[in-house]
Amino acid sequence: MNESRRRITSVSFLLMTFTAVFAFNNIINATASIGLSAVPTFLFATVFYFFPFALMIGEFSSANTDAESGVYSWIRTSLGDKWAFLGSWSYFFVNLFFFVSLLPQTLIYASYTFVGHNVFGGIHGTITISLLSIILFWLTTFVSVKGVSWISKVTDVSGIARILMGVGFIILALAVYFLLKEPSAQEFSGESVLPGANWNYLMTLAWILQAVGGAEAVGVYVKDIKGGNKTFVKTLIISAISIGVIYALGAAAVGLVLPAEQLQGNYSNALFDAFAVLGNHFGISSGIMTRIVGLIMLLSAAGSLVIWTAAPVKILFSEIPSGIFGKWVSRTNEEGNPTNALILQAVVVTVLMIIPALGIGSIDTLLKTLINMTAATSLIPVLFLLVSYIVLRIKKDHLPRTFQMGGRRTGIGIGVLLLAFFIFAFLVSTFPSPASLLAYFKSGTVAEGTANPLFSLLYNVLGIVIFVGFAYVCYKRYENKQIGGVKHDQKEKMGK
DSSP states (O other): GGGGGOOHHHHHHHHHHHHHHOOOHHHHHHHHHHHGGHHHHHHHHIIIHHHHHHHHHHHHHHTTTOOSTTTTHHHHHHHHHHHHHHHHHHHHHHHHHHHHHHHHHHHHHHHHHHTTOOOOHHHHHHHHHHHHHHHHHHHHHHHHHHHHHHHHHHHHHHHHHHHHHHHHHHHHHHHHHHHHOOOOOSSHHHHHSSOOSSSHHHHHHHHHHHHOOOGGGGGGGGBTTTTHHHHHHHHHHHHHHHHHHHHHHHHHHHHSSSOHHHHTTTTHHHHHHHHHHHHHHTOHHHHHHHHHHHHHHHHHHHHHHHHHHHHHHHHHTTSSTTTTHHHHHHOOOTSSOOOOHHHHHHHHHHHHHHHHHHOOHHHHHHHHHHHHHHHHHHHHHHHHHHHHHHHHHOOTSSSSSSSSSSSHHHHHHHHHHHHHHHHHHHHHSSSSSSSHHHHHHHOOOTTTSSSOOEEEEEHHHHHHHHHHHHHHHHHHHHHHHHHHHHHHHHHHHHHH
């Protein structure tokens, strides 16, 4: 182990985990879609997914303490090289879709910071924000190439900003209700809080799973942490509990200050509306408040861009055989970062950023489509990890590791339950509601302010099929080359 690489303290790693997982706009997006039902849903996702999944990650990392690439090494432990490649590839490609929702939101935060309002409106605003997003991503790629020392500096600031944003909002909202004695903006009742069994709620469930997911990305930095795997596991568990509680309390706090009619379907401005209302209660003008919030969110988003630009590429390209994509793509620098792969990623994101901008007019419709698409695809690599964990506990439970999530049967049972839950959430979030598809096929028209369900379906499904299919073809070609090479060597030996 090269101890000179251990440059991340436990505090920096905690902040890095917050940067990878927690985002206040996840609270806003969920409450804008399903209202106060987001409160119990965040708690449910934390208890039944985030916490046990964090324990799984800790167990995987303790079995692969010398591995460089996190997810790739974890899946390979149980399923072998082929599935490890496909799993880490899926982690890489779903992240490409994540960027196309994060980049526009980052620019909206910048707009509020420097101008005081959202300047991106109408069809021209959609195209403008897409072009600016492309430029921003290329700048982020440059930072990611520089390695973990640069990344941790950005995520330190971003992590602090995220914690201040979440905790600060909760404290101020509670103060409005309990100290200023202002009535709640929304009614907290069994009817408003309990989830409803409808397609919109089921679709949003995938958003919330995505909101508490992402901790597996920081696994690539376990070799860079002071204290090694023990610190990694402990910090990950603390992060899981803290983030889940802040998410649930944050959703309740939004309900205290922002009316449902102002929140529903408002994916571009609801965050700033909530803080503007909050500021008015304390005599702070909405202009000042929105600029402050815009700056904090801009710093938060910058951290997300950096960590998610770098981590999935490192997961995929740092340890896969160079013969799959070629030596040029797999080449790494002294920090272990695949620089050429980062550049290739930027090229693909550029293309993906242009496509939805041409097919969708409204900013809010664009954002909802991108958020749902991101949430759906983000579940794919988790499915690989869950299958890998189940196989680990069934067939390879004898492997030495310093941490385990309960006994063998407990581990298998939790893994199977999570896998079934995720398959259901993935299918619901990938396909538009049957009602919207039937209505579109019957009338041939799309209601104003909504996305074309057929466009959403094709964009989601074709994106998955094309990217996974491409990876499968590349690996099969690599396998055939390996088999051909072995046969060639055998013939030469027989000739001799």
